[in-house]
Amino acid sequence: MRLGDSRPMTADQLPLNHSGKILEILPSPLKINLMELGFLPGKYLTLHHKAPSGGPLAFQMDETLLALRSKEAALIRIELI
Amino acid sequence: MAETTLSKSTQTTRIAIIGNPNVGKSTIFNYLTGLNQKIGNYPGVTVDKKTGFFHHNGEHFEILDLPGTYSLFPNSEDEIIAHRVLNNTHLETRPDYVLMVIDSTQLSRGLFLATQLIDLGINLAIVLNMADIAEKKSIEIRTFELFKNLGVPILQTDARNQKGLDQIKNLISQRNFTQAPTFLNILEVIPEGLLKQVRDKFDLENNYQAYQMIRFGAKDKAILEAVRIWLQQLCQTEKFNLEEAQLEETKIRYAKITDLVNKSLFKKTAPKPKSNLDRLFLHSVGGYLVFLAILLIIFQAIFSWASYPMDWIDGFFADLGGWIQSSLPDGPLTRLLAEGVIPGIGGVVIFIPQIALLFGFLAILEDTGYMSRVVFLMDRWMRPFGLHGKSIVPLVSGVACAIPGVMAARNISNWKEKMITILVTPLMSCSARLPVYIILIGLTVPDETVAGFVNLQALALLGLYLLGILGVLATSFILKSILKTDEKSFLMTELPSYRIPRWGDVGITMVEKSKTFVLEAGKVILAISIVLWVLASYGPPARMDEIRSQGEARLENVLEEEQIAEIEAETSAKLLENSFIGIMGRAIEPVIKPLGYDWKIGIALITSFAAREVFISTMATIYSIGGDVEDDLTIREKLDQQINANTGEKTFNKATAFSLMVFYVFAMQCMSTLAVVKRETKSWKWPLIQTIYMSGLAYLMAFITFQIFS
Numbered sequence: 001m002r003l004g005d006s007r008p009m010t011a012d013q014l015p016l017n018h019s020g021k022i023l024e025i026l027p028s029p030l031k032i033n034l035m036e037l038g039f040l041p042g043k044y045l046t047l048h049h050k051a052p053s054g055g056p057l058a059f060q061m062d063e064t065l066l067a068l069r070s071k072e073a074a075l076i077r078i079e080l081i
Numbered sequence: 082m083a084e085t086t087l088s089k090s091t092q093t094t095r096i097a098i099i100g101n102p103n104v105g106k107s108t109i110f111n112y113l114t115g116l117n118q119k120i121g122n123y124p125g126v127t128v129d130k131k132t133g134f135f136h137h138n139g140e141h142f143e144i145l146d147l148p149g150t151y152s153l154f155p156n157s158e159d160e161i162i163a164h165r166v167l168n169n170t171h172l173e174t175r176p177d178y179v180l181m182v183i184d185s186t187q188l189s190r191g192l193f194l195a196t197q198l199i200d201l202g203i204n205l206a207i208v209l210n211m212a213d214i215a216e217k218k219s220i221e222i223r224t225f226e227l228f229k230n231l232g233v234p235i236l237q238t239d240a241r242n243q244k245g246l247d248q249i250k251n252l253i254s255q256r257n258f259t260q261a262p263t264f265l266n267i268l269e270v271i272p273e274g275l276l277k278q279v280r281d282k283f284d285l286e287n288n289y290q291a292y293q294m295i296r297f298g299a300k301d302k303a304i305l306e307a308v309r310i311w312l313q314q315l316c317q318t319e320k321f322n323l324e325e326a327q328l329e330e331t332k333i334r335y336a337k338i339t340d341l342v343n344k345s346l347f348k349k350t351a352p353k354p355k356s357n358l359d360r361l362f363l364h365s366v367g368g369y370l371v372f373l374a375i376l377l378i379i380f381q382a383i384f385s386w387a388s389y390p391m392d393w394i395d396g397f398f399a400d401l402g403g404w405i406q407s408s409l410p411d412g413p414l415t416r417l418l419a420e421g422v423i424p425g426i427g428g429v430v431i432f433i434p435q436i437a438l439l440f441g442f443l444a445i446l447e448d449t450g451y452m453s454r455v456v457f458l459m460d461r462w463m464r465p466f467g468l469h470g471k472s473i474v475p476l477v478s479g480v481a482c483a484i485p486g487v488m489a490a491r492n493i494s495n496w497k498e499k500m501i502t503i504l505v506t507p508l509m510s511c512s513a514r515l516p517v518y519i520i521l522i523g524l525t526v527p528d529e530t531v532a533g534f535v536n537l538q539a540l541a542l543l544g545l546y547l548l549g550i551l552g553v554l555a556t557s558f559i560l561k562s563i564l565k566t567d568e569k570s571f572l573m574t575e576l577p578s579y580r581i582p583r584w585g586d587v588g589i590t591m592v593e594k595s596k597t598f599v600l601e602a603g604k605v606i607l608a609i610s611i612v613l614w615v616l617a618s619y620g621p622p623a624r625m626d627e628i629r630s631q632g633e634a635r636l637e638n639v640l641e642e643e644q645i646a647e648i649e650a651e652t653s654a655k656l657l658e659n660s661f662i663g664i665m666g667r668a669i670e671p672v673i674k675p676l677g678y679d680w681k682i683g684i685a686l687i688t689s690f691a692a693r694e695v696f697i698s699t700m701a702t703i704y705s706i707g708g709d710v711e712d713d714l715t716i717r718e719k720l721d722q723q724i725n726a727n728t729g730e731k732t733f734n735k736a737t738a739f740s741l742m743v744f745y746v747f748a749m750q751c752m753s754t755l756a757v758v759k760r761e762t763k764s765w766k767w768p769l770i771q772t773i774y775m776s777g778l779a780y781l782m783a784f785i786t787f788q789i790f791s
Contacts, residue, residue, distance in 0.1 A: 029569055032324075035331045036151040037573055038190050048355050052365040055461030056470070056572055060353055063186045063218060065576040067457045072571055 009080065011045065012057060012073035019046040020078030028075050037066060039076055093134075093141045095174065096253060099163060099198070100182035101191055102149030103577050105210045108240040109182060109249060110146040111589050118589075120597055129491075129597075130162075137254040145176060151190065153197045154296065154327060165303060167201060168293055178204045178258040180249070185215035185222060185237070188346055192338045193331075196231070196264040200289035204258040205233045208249060212239040214578065219348065226345035232261030241583055265337060267292050270329045275319045279312070296323065358579050362454045372455055376477060379442045383481050384512065387434040394434070398427030416618065417611070425610030428692060429603040432484055432753060435512070436598055437591040439478055439485040444590040448582040453574055460572050466554055467561025469498040470572055476502070476553065479509030480546075483754045484598060487761055497566040503761055504771050505556045507754050510549040510746060513693045517745050518545055520697060523717050525738040548746050552778065598757065605756035606691075613662070613691050620660040628655045654703055662687055676744065676780065677737035677787040679725050686744075693750045736791035740783040748779035 014020050022043045025031050038061060039045075048065060049058035056067045100106045111118075114133025131146040150160040153167070166176065179198060183191030188209075198205050209215075209222060224235045234257050238245035251257075267276070267288050279291040298304060298312030316323060361367050406419040446452045452474065460470030468476075471493045478486035486506040493499040510518075519542075526541045619625070632652030639645060657663055658681075666684030673683050681703050689696035704719050723732035749755065749772045758768040 030571055030573075032154065032327055032331060033151075033571065033573055035328070035335070036154070036190075036193065037575075038335075040332075040335050049359060049363040049457075050365075051363070051457055051461055053461055056457050058359075058363065058457060058576055060355075063220075063353060065356075065359070065578075067453070067572060067574050067576055069460065069572045072573060 008077055010074045011047070011059065011068075011076035011078050012070040014045075014047040014073075014078065014080070016047055016050055018080060019044055020080050023077045023079055026075045026077060030072060030075060034072070034075060038062070038064070039066075044081070045076075045078070093143050094178070094256070095143045095145065095176040096178045096180055097145040097147055097166060097176035098180045098182060099147045099167075099194070100149060101151055101184065101187065101194065103575060104149070104182045104184040104187075104191070105240040106146065106149065106182045108583055108586055109180075109208065109210070109238075109246070110144060111586055112240065112243075112246050113142075113144055113250070113253075116589065116592065118593065120593065135250075137250060140254065142253060150194065152194055152331075153201070153293065161301060164293070164297060165301070167198070167203060168290065168297070178206070178253075178256065180206055180208060180253070180258075182208045182210050185209045185211050186218055186220060188222065189335070189338050189342050192231075192341065193334060195233075196334060196338065197289075199231065199233065199261045199264045200267065200287075201293065202260055202287050202290065204260050206252055206258045207231070207233055207235045209235060209237045210240050212237045212244070213242060221347040223345045223347075227341070230341050230345070231264065233259045241580070263287070263289070265330070265334050267330070269333060270326045271295075271321070272319070275315065275321055278315060282311075292326075295321075296327070356579065359454070359576075362451065363457060368454070368458050372458060375446075375451075379439075380481060382442070383435060383438050387438050390434040391431055394427065394431050398423055398430070402427075417614070420618065421611045421614030422607070425607045425614070426603075428610055429599055429606050429753070432482065432598065433595045435482045436485045436488075437595045439481055440489075440594040441587055441591045443474065443478070443485075443489060444587040445582045448580065448586065450577040450579045453576050456572070456574060457576060464570075466557035467498065467501050467564075468557055469493050469495060469502075469570065472498060472502040475506045476509055479506040479511060482511050482513070483507040483509065483751065484602070484757050485594070487754065487757045488594065488598070491761060495566070495568050495570050497564045497568065498570060500564055500762070500767070501557050501560045503758055504560060504767065504774075505553045507749060507751065507758075507771070507775065508549055508552040508556060508747065510546045511751075513751065514545075514745050516694050517696050518542055518742055520717060520720070521733070521738045521742050524720060524733050525735045545742055545746055548743065552747055556774075556778075601760045602753055602756035605759065606753050609752045610691055613688060616661040616665070617657060617688060618660060620656070620663065624659050625656060628652060628659060657684065657699075657702055675787070676783045677734075677740045677791065679732060681723075682732075682737075682741070686750075689750055691752050693745060696745075734791075736787050736789075739790050740787035743786040744779045744783035746779070747775055747782055749775040 008023060009020075010026075011020065011022075022039060022041050022045065024041050025034050025039060043061055045059040045061040047057060048060050051057075054070060056069050057073050058065055058067045059073070060066075098106055098110055110131070110133060113135045115135075117135065118131060118133040120129050120131055133144045133146070135142050135144065145166065147163045147166060148160065150163045152160075153164055154160075166174075167179070168175075181191070181195045181198060183195065195205070195207055207227075209224065215222065222237070224237060228235050234252065236245060236248050236252060238249065240246060271288075271292055273288075275295075276288045276291040279285065279294050280288065283291075283294055285291050285294065295312055295316065298309050315321075362371055402419040402423040405423065406415060409415040409418070443452070446455075455473055456470035458470075459473040463470055463472050472490070474492070475486040475490040478489055483506050486509070487503050490499050490502045490506065493502055522538050522541050526538045529537050531537060531540075629652070632648060632655075635648050636645060639648065658666075663684055665687055667680045669683045669687070670678075670680040673686070678686070681700075684703055685696050685699040688699045700720065704723060720733050721731070724730070725732040725737075755768045755772060758771060759765055762768070
């Protein structure tokens with residue numbers, strides 16, 4: 001993914017150390033959990049760490065480092081910034 | 082507008098502490114109550130109910146520490162408790178006041194829950210904790226602005242450094258809690274007609290309570306079935322989409338909170354950079370190496386430190402038993418006390434050093450923030466087996482002792498993942514198996530080095546541990562497709578900033594966990610040890626008396642001490658052979674013969690159901706070794722001379738010894754674990770299934786091993 005490319009994607013596709021702005025949370029039974037944790041449209045997140053071999057992803061959002069499995073991160077639609 | 086009503090039933094004022102996970106709730110709870118805590122049960126769930134008491138100016142306060150939660154909408158058993166307590170579901174008593182703890186650096190997320198509490202009409206006060214970290218991050222909170230907009234009293238504290246905690250005591254004793262005006266108008270989300278019907282039917286105070294009732298009506302099993310059906314039908318006829326309403330509520334609530342936070346919070350920070358510690362601890366290779374190193378240090382510490390107090394405890398109870406036997410008049414009661422009850426209690430107490438140390442280390446790892454990193458690293462490797470990243474803690478603890486491992490499984494919120502973890506943890510080779518392994522390996526595996534540096538005995542030991550791990554993975558894999566749950570497995574966890582552990586809290590955790598084990602599991606263990614003692618000490622009276630008088634007759638003619646000891650040892654061996662357990666051992670011989678065991682080993686299998694290490698002492702008694710049973714070499718030499726009456730060969734040949742070791746890898750053989758599983762699952766069903774499965778697996782694997790080597 002080229003830098004500056006602002007095509008919408010989901011948070012699991014974010015390259016390491018890149019940031020995105022949340023556009024929406026896709027419908028799912030887990031949507032409410034994500035929103036309660038503070039994943040809300042308009043917030044910025046940065047992918048800081050990836051566990052090896054498709055393991056969880058750690059996003060920095062505001063003051064918090066939050067870990068999600070990639071299929072959960074796939075529920076967060078973002079635009080790359 | 083402080084309220085001064087006391088709860089009607091007693092003079093004690095009930096206060097609940099609530100907050101998100103990792104906000105320092107427990108530190109505040111520990112500060113208020115000290116060791117004056119009690120762990121009880123909530124009906125129908127496995128969550129512990131932590132209550133404590135504190136007294137101030139002659140008044141009594143009962144403090145309830147609720148499990149950490151992000152919202153009033155429960156995702157796990159833990160969170161449903163918060164809901165039940167606050168909504169006065171008939172099984173719980175609603176607290177008079179609620180103290181909400183918020184992490185100052187996570188203001189929005191904390192306010193999300195706090196404003197829900199306000200909307201429920203709860204008498205509330207807010208503590209903004211972790212003021213020190215907020216200050217470090219240049220976050221400044223205008224508490225007055227918050228107070229003006231929320232209408233509840235607000236305190237700022239730094240519980241970790243004991244700052245501002247006395248204010249909390251004052252606030253509680255002055256009952257400075259407030260029922261504030263509604264924060265969010267739920268009518269924006271739900272039609273009034275629907276809410277009114279629910280309010281009228283259940284006689285509720287406000288609309289948000291009615292909304293909560295609808296939300297939980299369908300889910301919470303503590304609510305009567307008729308009520309649940311009524312609520313479901315109501316939603317259907319009113320064409321009300323609950324899920325949509327929840328999302329809408331979350332959106333609106335967060336929008337209002339964001340406005341409020343913008344007004345009341347100053348932040349001068351740039352986006353937070355990556356932590357240097359995380360660069361190492363979460364590294365794809367380095368992270369795992371660090372984890373391995375930490376594990377090695379912990380096990381080293383547990384094995385070397387715990388062995389001293391364990392030896393003292395062992396010695397103390399042996400002396401106490403001996404003292405009782407020699408100073409009280411001989412009789413069945415004295416013997417029951419000295420040989421049944423005292424060793425039974427000793428068998429419980431002996432686990433305390435391991436449990437306390439392991440939980441001490443776990444508390445340190447948890448409190449520093451490292452544990453969630455391990456979960457992050459391990460989740461991917463656990464999931465294929467139906468386990469969760471959090472399962473790694475119980476499994477790793479299981480290498481020391483399954484008891485704290487099973488107790489640690491309660492942090493897993495998904496029922497299925499928790500059950501699998503609890504059921505497989507005892508398959509990890511614990512420290513109690515080690516003595517059995519060592520004696521049998523010493524007996525049959527030559528102390529030789531192959532390929533230049535690999536010691537064959539060490540290799541055999543490693544093989545047994547790996548076999549246990551294989552058992553864990555295979556069993557998890559099978560359970561994954563058997564156990565069913567509607568809960569969705571997810572990993573959404575905060576990786577908190579690294580911090581120095583709070584030593585006081587670590588100490589309290591060690592005390593509380595040990596106490597829980599002794600009080601809850603101890604009862605079962607004591608009962609089983611007494612039963613086993615009775616079975617091992619009594620047999621058909623005529624036969625037992627005959628053996629005793631034969632022994633006495635033989636003793637009359639000898640004077641040499643050595644001979645006396647020998648005769649006494651032989652007599653006690655005969656007594657055990659003819660006791661009820663001995664008879665049972667003979668009875669199961671046909672069953673265990675295919676595994677290469679004779680009835681003497683059968684007896685040891687039955688007695689060591691209490692605990693695996695009992696195998697050694699039973700073998701010592703039954704082969705009338707006498708003298709110092711602690712001396713491995715004596716036992717080993719004696720065992721080596723035994724001849725199997727069925728085959729005429731050595732009893733402990735390679736095939737039998739290997740088969741026995743494999744049996745101990747898989748068999749449950751630990752009533753303490755059984756008692757803890759019963760406690761954690763709140764039923765006898767699971768420990769029974771587990772015992773049957775593990776014994777069956779042990780039998781099968783031991784059979785295969787015997788066939789291969791004989």
